[in-house]
Amino acid sequence: MNLSSFQQHYREKRPKSAAFFEQAQMLIAGGVNGNLRYYQPFPITFAQARDAWLYDLDGHAYVDYLLSYGALLLGHGHPVVQKAIQQVWEQQGTSSFGATHPLELEMAQELAGLYPSFEEVRFTNSGLEATLFALRLAMAYTGKTHIAKFEGHYHGAHDHVLVSVNPTFDRFGDQTSPASVPESLGTPDYYLQHTVVLPFNDWDACEKIMTEKKDQLAAVIVEPMQSGYIPADRQFMKNLRQLTDNLGIILIFDEVKTGFRVSLGGAQDYYGVTPDLSALGKVVGGGFPIGVVGGKRRLLEMCSPLRSRNRQEVVFHSGTFNGNPISLAAGLATIRYLQEPGRFASLVQRTHQLRDGIHELARQYRVPVKTMGVGTIFNVLTTEAEVRNYRDLGANRHELRLALDYLLMDHGVYSKPLNRFSLSDAHGPAEIQATLDAFEKSFAALGQHVTA
Numbered sequence: 001m002n003l004s005s006f007q008q009h010y011r012e013k014r015p016k017s018a019a020f021f022e023q024a025q026m027l028i029a030g031g032v033n034g035n036l037r038y039y040q041p042f043p044i045t046f047a048q049a050r051d052a053w054l055y056d057l058d059g060h061a062y063v064d065y066l067l068s069y070g071a072l073l074l075g076h077g078h079p080v081v082q083k084a085i086q087q088v089w090e091q092q093g094t095s096s097f098g099a100t101h102p103l104e105l106e107m108a109q110e111l112a113g114l115y116p117s118f119e120e121v122r123f124t125n126s127g128l129e130a131t132l133f134a135l136r137l138a139m140a141y142t143g144k145t146h147i148a149k150f151e152g153h154y155h156g157a158h159d160h161v162l163v164s165v166n167p168t169f170d171r172f173g174d175q176t177s178p179a180s181v182p183e184s185l186g187t188p189d190y191y192l193q194h195t196v197v198l199p200f201n202d203w204d205a206c207e208k209i210m211t212e213k214k215d216q217l218a219a220v221i222v223e224p225m226q227s228g229y230i231p232a233d234r235q236f237m238k239n240l241r242q243l244t245d246n247l248g249i250i251l252i253f254d255e256v257k258t259g260f261r262v263s264l265g266g267a268q269d270y271y272g273v274t275p276d277l278s279a280l281g282k283v284v285g286g287g288f289p290i291g292v293v294g295g296k297r298r299l300l301e302m303c304s305p306l307r308s309r310n311r312q313e314v315v316f317h318s319g320t321f322n323g324n325p326i327s328l329a330a331g332l333a334t335i336r337y338l339q340e341p342g343r344f345a346s347l348v349q350r351t352h353q354l355r356d357g358i359h360e361l362a363r364q365y366r367v368p369v370k371t372m373g374v375g376t377i378f379n380v381l382t383t384e385a386e387v388r389n390y391r392d393l394g395a396n397r398h399e400l401r402l403a404l405d406y407l408l409m410d411h412g413v414y415s416k417p418l419n420r421f422s423l424s425d426a427h428g429p430a431e432i433q434a435t436l437d438a439f440e441k442s443f444a445a446l447g448q449h450v451t452a
């Protein structure tokens with residue numbers, strides 16, 4: 001499929017975004033503050049957002065399914081979040097104490113209620129920091145030096161886990177013992193040698209690798225649902241919990257995407273599995289920067305300054321904005337709002353309604369599209385094959401998905417090309433209908449290309 005006509009049309013409709021991107025490139029490397037934000041021919045520049053909607057510089061409106069990479073579970077500028085941060089200004093009078101304050105304990109208590117595995121917590125400013133800190137706790141506790149992660153899983157932009165996130169097929173090695181492939185230039189060999197890569201949802205291969213490396217492995221870190229939408233098989237998850245327990249390996253759930261989204265209690269609630277440590281981020285900050293590490297007391301206590309006067313015996317953890325009142329107040333308002341009777345269930349129900357509608361339209365227009373996900377996240381796949389891990393995604397018709405994304409943007413739906421879809425409380429019946437109308441028009445246009 002030739003994408004150039006889609007790109008040409010995209011460009012013609014967005015002269016202001018195009019001009020802005022040209023200018024931005026002069027001072028901002030590549031014009032973006034995150035490589036994942038770039039796509040061809042240039043990313044849209046947004047001027048405004050409200051509720052479930054984004055508005056670009058050229059005056060186009062879009063139903064937003066990116067939602068700042070899933071962080072905005074209540075949509076843009078929700079009144080309960082606005083009120084909560086206003087109250088912080090009025091009552092606490094500051095955006096950051098850099099010191100202890102009562103909202104920290106309130107959030108810790110709220111989280112312990114929803115995530116029973118959280119015997120203790122620490123707050124950070126991003127998901128990246130949360131996974132980095134969780135791994136450090138695990139290495140300190142076990143005294144071991146290696147970690148294991150799954151091929152295709154993302155845990156933030158730090159060296160230990162920026163390995164085999166999107167490895168190319170010429171480098172990723174054998175299916176049952178994947179190679180450790182750097183995701184970035186500038187990755188020291190040390191991290192490739194100390195990060196073991198596991199094949200997701202392939203229990204026999206995982207068991208073999210973990211058993212062989214048990215004396216080196218401090219932790220296994222997993223996205224319980226790869227990229228937020230490819231679930232681990234239930235038996236795989238049970239086995240993973242049991243084997244890591246047996247081998248003395250710390251099990252870390254990275255719930256930065258799945259937390260509050262697949263269930264309010266995250267994937268650990270969905271699976272009924274208790275990890276040793278978890279990382280949260282995104283939604284828990286109510287639209288402001290945050291990360292959380294929660295889990296077993298004996299692990300979190302490794303960083304307690306009460307543990308020893310000798311700093312060599314304590315895991316270091318600090319951060320200027322850790323636990324700042326704005327992120328905590330916005331996050332608390334979000335989590336409490338979501339717990340009001342029927343709210344989360346209704347959002348899940350709307351997500352299903354949208355997915356069912358997409359399936360029905362795909363059938364009607366004969367385009368090979370299906371959706372996959374749990375709770376309030378899903379992705380649109382362009383393959384009929386079963387997808388259980390990173391390598392299965394190779395069956396996707398990449399260009400077909402891209403063409404669909406350009407068409408959807410044309411018809412007022414934005415998820416960012418190739419990205420998953422996240423819903424928010426602000427996605428009501430009107431937004432769902434507008435999205436289905438956009439899918440229908442896009443499928444009608446795609447139909448000609450698919451059969452051509």
Ligand SMILES: Cc1ncc(COP(=O)(O)O)c(C=O)c1O
Binds near residue numbers: 157223257
């Ligand atoms: C599963 C997962 N872990 C960690 C991160 C990193 O979080 P942040 O972007 O807040 O550093 C992300 C971000 O997308 C994520 O999806």
